[in-house]
Amino acid sequence: MSNKQRIASVRANGKGGGTWTFIGQRGSALVLLALAPWFALAAPLAARGGYEGLRDFFANPVHAIAVGVLVVASALHMWLGVVEIVEDYIHKPASKFVLLSLNIIVCAAAAGAGVVALYALAMGT
């Protein structure tokens, strides 16, 4: 087996990333460190106005963009985190493949749905 093949099999069965996993996890962490506490306070305050109050909150493009960044950073952060957990505990190749694929689908869907919803909220449609 050539070194190239060995590297390919290691990448398929274990840590896919390296430097970029490290940077992505910590970069998204710094973004969330700022945005998550803000949203935890701002969302219940806006929710006091009920449905209309929340629509008003997200009609402000600054709020919509900030929550959009929060959603995308969360998706990246949780994708990398769940990859770590699956690789630690799941060793059967088939189960690991299914879970890692499911992880990508769920995180991408959450980010996509969140961003589309925020766009619609900001545009008032």
Next chain:
Amino acid sequence: MATGVSAQNASRPVAPHLQIWRWHVTMLASILHRATGVALTLGAIGLAGWLAALAAGPAAFTPIDALLHSPLGQIALYGLVAALGFHLLAGLRHLVLDAGLLFKKPSANLSAWIAVSGLVIAPVALWAALMLLQG
């Protein structure tokens, strides 16, 4: 052979002590970081659904809002705030550890305790802030 092995073992340190150990706060911080990470992942999926329902209109939003205001929903939200409080502080601790700081036992233990305290501090602080900001 058997006596040889035991004689050799007797001269060596016997480790690990599988029955003589206790929970350390650093172990608790480690596993809680995972557990709260999974909880917050579910919370983020819920946030995306909540945003989609809000964008879809009152017909979709009303039942979800009612669920969040039910006792079960309130407990879930309380749990999410507690998980966020811990995960943020523990994450901050990991960033500091990545920089090579706080590795001495007392500071590693203290920072782990501070992170664990986030489980209580975050919900209380948020509740107090929302009370103070009552218009």
